[in-house]
Amino acid sequence: MSRSMPQPEYGIDPGELLAWFDTAERDLPWRRPEVTAWQILVSEFMLQQTPVNRVEPIWLDWIARWPTPSATAAASAADVLRAWGKLGYPRRAKRLHECAAVVAAEHGDVVPADVETLLGLPGVGTYTARAIACFAYRQRVPVVDTNVRRVVARVVHGVAETPARAGDLAEVAALLPEGLAAPRFSAALMELGAIVCTARNPRCGICPLSACRWKSAGYPPASTPARRVQRYAGTDRQVRGRLLDVLRAGTGPVTRAQLDVAWLTDTAQRDRALDSLLTDGLVEQTSTGLFALAGEGDDAGEGRAR
DNA sequence: ATCCGGAAAT
DNA sequence: ATTTCAGGAT
Numbered sequence: 001m002s003r004s005m006p007q008p009e010y011g012i013d014p015g016e017l018l019a020w021f022d023t024a025e026r027d028l029p030w031r032r033p034e035v036t037a038w039q040i041l042v043s044e045f046m047l048q049q050t051p052v053n054r055v056e057p058i059w060l061d062w063i064a065r066w067p068t069p070s071a072t073a074a075a076s077a078a079d080v081l082r083a084w085g086k087l088g089y090p091r092r093a094k095r096l097h098e099c100a101a102v103v104a105a106e107h108g109d110v111v112p113a114d115v116e117t118l119l120g121l122p123g124v125g126t127y128t129a130r131a132i133a134c135f136a137y138r139q140r141v142p143v144v145d146t147n148v149r150r151v152v153a154r155v156v157h158g159v160a161e162t163p164a165r166a167g168d169l170a171e172v173a174a175l176l177p178e179g180l181a182a183p184r185f186s187a188a189l190m191e192l193g194a195i196v197c198t199a200r201n202p203r204c205g206i207c208p209l210s211a212c213r214w215k216s217a218g219y220p221p222a223s224t225p226a227r228r229v230q231r232y233a234g235t236d237r238q239v240r241g242r243l244l245d246v247l248r249a250g251t252g253p254v255t256r257a258q259l260d261v262a263w264l265t266d267t268a269q270r271d272r273a274l275d276s277l278l279t280d281g282l283v284e285q286t287s288t289g290l291f292a293l294a295g296e297g298d299d300a301g302e303g304r305a306r
Numbered sequence: 307a308t309c310c311g312g313a314a315a316t
Numbered sequence: 317a318t319t320t321c322a323g324g325a326t
Contacts, residue, residue: 047322054313055322088311095324125324145322190322199320200316229319232311241311280310 012155012209014177014185020208021188024195028052029060031187037111037136038103039063044128045096050088052194058087070109072100077295081282082248090244091280094294095123113137126169140182142172147193148186154197158213160222161199239263239273244293247283253290253297 029035030043042062046055062083066072072080077097084093099122103111111132112118118129126144133139152172153162176182196203204215214220232238242262246254263270274291277283284294 044322049311049321049323051314051321086312088313089323091310092324123324127323131322143322146320147322194322230309231318235310237309237311244311276310 011211012151012175012189013211014181016208016210017188017192018181018184021184021191025188025191026052026195029056035063036067037113037132038069038100039067040136041099041111041124041128041132042096044131045092045099045123046087048089048092048128054087058083058085066100068109069100069103069107069111072097073104076298077281078293078298079295081244081293085248086241086245090282092123094280094282098122099124111136113139115139115141130169134183134186138180138183140176140179142169142176143186143190144168144172145190145193147190147197148172150199151189151193151197154202154214155209155212158217158220160214160220161224163224236269236273236276239266239269240277243270243274243277244282247291247293247296253286253288253292255290259291 025031030040043055043059046059046062065083066075075097077094080093080097081090084090087093102121103109107117112121113133113136115129115133118124118132119126121129124132130141130143131145133141134143149164149168150161152168152175153159156171156175177185192207192209196207204212204219207215239262243259246259246262250258259274260267260270263273274283278285281294284292284296286292286297
């Protein structure tokens, strides 16, 4: 195209990125070499929309208690929901429990390695399937999360952020180095987005990449007027959280009155939240009309005979 | 396009 | 008080 000047590459130099990662990589427990594919899967479920710092202690307890899919599947849903604690989005815990049952029963207690099969598992979507294929099985597949999307938007496209697009996977695939370096490259790209090329206050002064279109363009701010944020206080989500707090705190079924005190300001909202928890299968009603965490009355995982 | 937690940082 | 955080399901 342009013949006067050599066009700058503005890809992402694997050498620069990987050299930086060698020195800056965080020592996260699920990156240790002895960690199994299942345990990596557990970390990916927990990390969905949740910061690393909050996941770490819960993941450590979790894999010590339930190291395999079959061990997880043998636990009761109630025990799984209690172990999940206040990590948030408890439907993830239920999906993880369901995922464990599928892997144990249909895949010989071994996490599948191919993306297509992974995508069929409960709670495994576009990102998580490829993260497992890449980080657990060392495959050269594109792993696109919010960090990667942001880094590519800035370094390659010169804009502060871009919405998710259908072409994101192909674009990131084209950035991957050939051969065995791809998984580490993907981990490094995510790490760069997490600790240098961050959403709010990027630390461009310590960025290892010498070529960045966003830098060349003078760090233009986001053009789109910040999509409407999902609030939390006063929403059904908060009410659901309060109701689950009550059920997690106890050791068995509770009365409706015990649940009601969790949210007194809007009884219609409280009823709606409880309905949604029942619909999601996170809460169950006993034959005597009490409420309990799903599987609370079952003896699965309790080591008792029927 | 919406819903789904909760905590820490700013 | 707002923003952000290793997304998925509907």
